[in-house]
Amino acid sequence: MTVSTATALTGSDLKRRLRRAEWRGRLRAIALVVPLLLFLIFFFIVPIARMMWLSVDNSELPSTLPRFAEEIQQWDPTETPLPDESVLALFAEELRAAAEARDLAGVARRLNTEVPGFRTTIMGTARRLPDSPEGSWSETLIGINEDWAEAETWLLLRRASTTVTPYYLLASMDLRMGAEGGVEAAPRDQAIYRDIFARTFTIAVGVTLLCLLLGYPLAYKLANLPARISNLLLILVLLPFWTSLLVRTTSWIVLLQREGPINQALQGAGMIQDPLQLIYNRFGVYVAMTHILLPFMVLPLYSVMRGINPALPRAATGLGAHPFTAFRRVYLPLTTPGIGAGCLLVFILSIGYYITPALVGGANDQMVSWFIAFFTNQTVNWGMASALGSLLLVAVLIIYWLYIRLVGVERMRLG
Amino acid sequence: MALPSYASPLERTWYYSYRVICGLIFFFLVAPILVMIPLSFNAQPYFSYTTEMLTLQPEGYSLRWYEEFFNSSAWVTSIRNSVIIAFASTFLATCLGTLAALGLSRSHMPFRGLIMGLLISPMIVPLIISAAGMFFFYSQIGLAQTFPGVILAHTALGTPFVVITVTATLTGFDHTLTRASASLGAPPQTTFFKVILPLITPGVISGALFAFITSFDEVVIVLFVAGVEQRTIPREMWSGIREQISPTILAVATILVLISIALLTVLELLRRRNERMRGLSPS
Numbered sequence: 001m002t003v004s005t006a007t008a009l010t011g012s013d014l015k016r017r018l019r020r021a022e023w024r025g026r027l028r029a030i031a032l033v034v035p036l037l038l039f040l041i042f043f044f045i046v047p048i049a050r051m052m053w054l055s056v057d058n059s060e061l062p063s064t065l066p067r068f069a070e071e072i073q074q075w076d077p078t079e080t081p082l083p084d085e086s087v088l089a090l091f092a093e094e095l096r097a098a099a100e101a102r103d104l105a106g107v108a109r110r111l112n113t114e115v116p117g118f119r120t121t122i123m124g125t126a127r128r129l130p131d132s133p134e135g136s137w138s139e140t141l142i143g144i145n146e147d148w149a150e151a152e153t154w155l156l157l158r159r160a161s162t163t164v165t166p167y168y169l170l171a172s173m174d175l176r177m178g179a180e181g182g183v184e185a186a187p188r189d190q191a192i193y194r195d196i197f198a199r200t201f202t203i204a205v206g207v208t209l210l211c212l213l214l215g216y217p218l219a220y221k222l223a224n225l226p227a228r229i230s231n232l233l234l235i236l237v238l239l240p241f242w243t244s245l246l247v248r249t250t251s252w253i254v255l256l257q258r259e260g261p262i263n264q265a266l267q268g269a270g271m272i273q274d275p276l277q278l279i280y281n282r283f284g285v286y287v288a289m290t291h292i293l294l295p296f297m298v299l300p301l302y303s304v305m306r307g308i309n310p311a312l313p314r315a316a317t318g319l320g321a322h323p324f325t326a327f328r329r330v331y332l333p334l335t336t337p338g339i340g341a342g343c344l345l346v347f348i349l350s351i352g353y354y355i356t357p358a359l360v361g362g363a364n365d366q367m368v369s370w371f372i373a374f375f376t377n378q379t380v381n382w383g384m385a386s387a388l389g390s391l392l393l394v395a396v397l398i399i400y401w402l403y404i405r406l407v408g409v410e411r412m413r414l415g
Numbered sequence: 416m417a418l419p420s421y422a423s424p425l426e427r428t429w430y431y432s433y434r435v436i437c438g439l440i441f442f443f444l445v446a447p448i449l450v451m452i453p454l455s456f457n458a459q460p461y462f463s464y465t466t467e468m469l470t471l472q473p474e475g476y477s478l479r480w481y482e483e484f485f486n487s488s489a490w491v492t493s494i495r496n497s498v499i500i501a502f503a504s505t506f507l508a509t510c511l512g513t514l515a516a517l518g519l520s521r522s523h524m525p526f527r528g529l530i531m532g533l534l535i536s537p538m539i540v541p542l543i544i545s546a547a548g549m550f551f552f553y554s555q556i557g558l559a560q561t562f563p564g565v566i567l568a569h570t571a572l573g574t575p576f577v578v579i580t581v582t583a584t585l586t587g588f589d590h591t592l593t594r595a596s597a598s599l600g601a602p603p604q605t606t607f608f609k610v611i612l613p614l615i616t617p618g619v620i621s622g623a624l625f626a627f628i629t630s631f632d633e634v635v636i637v638l639f640v641a642g643v644e645q646r647t648i649p650r651e652m653w654s655g656i657r658e659q660i661s662p663t664i665l666a667v668a669t670i671l672v673l674i675s676i677a678l679l680t681v682l683e684l685l686r687r688r689n690e691r692m693r694g695l696s697p698s
Binding site for chain 2: 042221259292352393396400
């Protein structure tokens with residue numbers, strides 16, 4: 001570096017160079033993160049965002065029968081019992097075209113989710129539609145299937161003709177659109193989702209509390225042992241953490257079954273006559289889930305307790321506090337970050353559990369996840385699956401946000 | 416926390432009952448995993464201890480379920496699939512995650528909290544939601560029921576673990592080392608391979624182990640995204656438990672427990688090495 005450039009590096013010039021160097025550093029940091037960010041956006045965020053979109057998406061009918069979908073919006077069922085003849089003609093024309101192009105599956109699936117069995121109605125009608133009407137189109141359609149005489153049927157088609165619908169989200173909160181517009185409670189026999197959400201929430205809270213109840217004394221013991229012993233015992237906590245979820249679930253099925261070791265032992269000891277029903281009920285779900293999630297509670301508690309100065313509670317007792325008071329007023333408040341971290345983590349994980357309740361729970365112990373899987377794979381009602389998924393996701397994201405605010409994402413540690 | 420000699424009887428009782436309570440909780444954690452191991456050597460097709468087993472007669476035990484496992488083409492294929500998927504997704508997750516962690520630990524990184532929150536989210540979002548979303552989306556772009564589809568999905572799940580462990584290793588990282596290397600004339604890639612990588616290797620390996628076990632153990636995504644060709648060990652276990660429950664499952668489970676113990680041992684050794692390198696006592 002020559003003397004002339006060194007003297008030129010004054011004031012604004014220096015500032016500019018510094019700013020440029022900082023920009024370069026920032027770009028380099030961003031360039032390192034970008035590959036993962038793009039990867040996750042494409043293969044993780046976009047799929048989930050699309051799923052959330054599916055919960056309001058209603059484009060099956062408008063994309064297959066576009067002109068009919070537009071025209072039927074004009075129909076007012078209070079004035080005429082059926083849509084106008086011109087609308088029906090459009091319906092017949094577009095339905096036939098779609099059937100010939102073999103493009104009706106999406107529409108049939110969409111309508112079938114709301115009125116079970118409607119798939120056959122619309123498929124059968126499309127197959128038997130003549131090129132020109134016999135008499136009027138309304139007579140022709142009713143001749144093929146009586147259902148077309150009902151205003152209800154056309155109302156169903158009208159509901160399916162908007163590109164977005166609140167139908168699934170409302171249904172997953174036990175609500176529905178009233179016939180005159182407005183929102184009303186769903187009929188009692190269909191109103192199951194609030195119960196399911198309440199059940200999911202209850203199980204998640206219960207498992208979190210059980211984990212705290214068992215995890216706190218354990219973490220306390222671990223944190224107050226000499227490091228050599230506690231590291232060894234920590235492996236006992238980490239072993240279940242590292243063991244396959246399915247292995248642990250299997251072992252609980254083996255343990256809790258009617259002829260399993262627990263029932264064998266209890267009968268052998270003469271404590272019970274008949275084997276107890278320990279599995280395929282709520283008890284089994286609580287036991288297995290608590291066992292599986294306990295390490296997630298112990299680890300954050302342990303790392304917080306390790307950092308507490310043991311002189312503090314001792315000082316409190318030295319100043320005359322009862323050991324219990326010293327624990328409650330000094331030690332417990334110091335562990336709240338660990339309690340918060342452990343509880344939020346266990347709650348977040350348990351609220352979305354699927355495998356364990358599906359294998360050790362009974363019909364009345366299934367959580368929201370089970371219904372998402374059911375609607376996705378069994379009934380192919382993707383709108384309903386997405387709506388339940390979206391609500392669950394919102395709940396989880398709120399707790400995650402709380403976790404980041406209260407605990408801080410950098411504090412998340414593994415083992 | 417030894418008991419002082421002047422402890423009152425009440426304190427003594429509390430001290431010992433507390434020990435018993437902790438012992439019971441440890442028992443609760445570990446016993447279920449261990450109880451099933453002897454059952455996998457059961458000579459009978461039952462899930463319970465037979466009298467021959469309890470009286471330790473050799474005819475009560477056999478290796479027939481292990482034999483069945485290794486002779487079944489479905490199980491052997493599932494081992495192959497699990498290994499392919501787990502190794503491929505671990506490799507991708509480790510590369511992407513380590514780079515991102517290096518970027519995140521730079522002081523210049525803008526929006527660090529937000530980006531970190533985003534990168535960790537695959538660990539937080541319920542698996543069933545990720546699985547359903549991926550199923551809908553991957554079917555549209557032709558990735559469903561293919562190996563690349565399952566591998567990419569598992570990569571997404573594994574990256575948070577790598578990001579977390581590598582970031583944690585980097586918090587104690589002395590940045591003057593990279594500056595020293597640069598001032599001695601090393602180009603950035605030399606600095607990375609000769610200075611940074613050797614120091615963060617424990618974090619990278621433990622992150623990779625987490626990513627591996629996540630993929631190796633994962634079943635929900637496989638249920639949704641994979642086809643018959645991509646059935647993994649957990650997927651076979653899932654249908655085994657639901658359909659035709661046989662002690663073969665226990666043999667598989669025992670093998671998986673042994674694998675976890677091996678991984679855990681590697682991790683523990685790494686942790687000790689890391690503590691030694693930082694000048695902490697390994698005790």
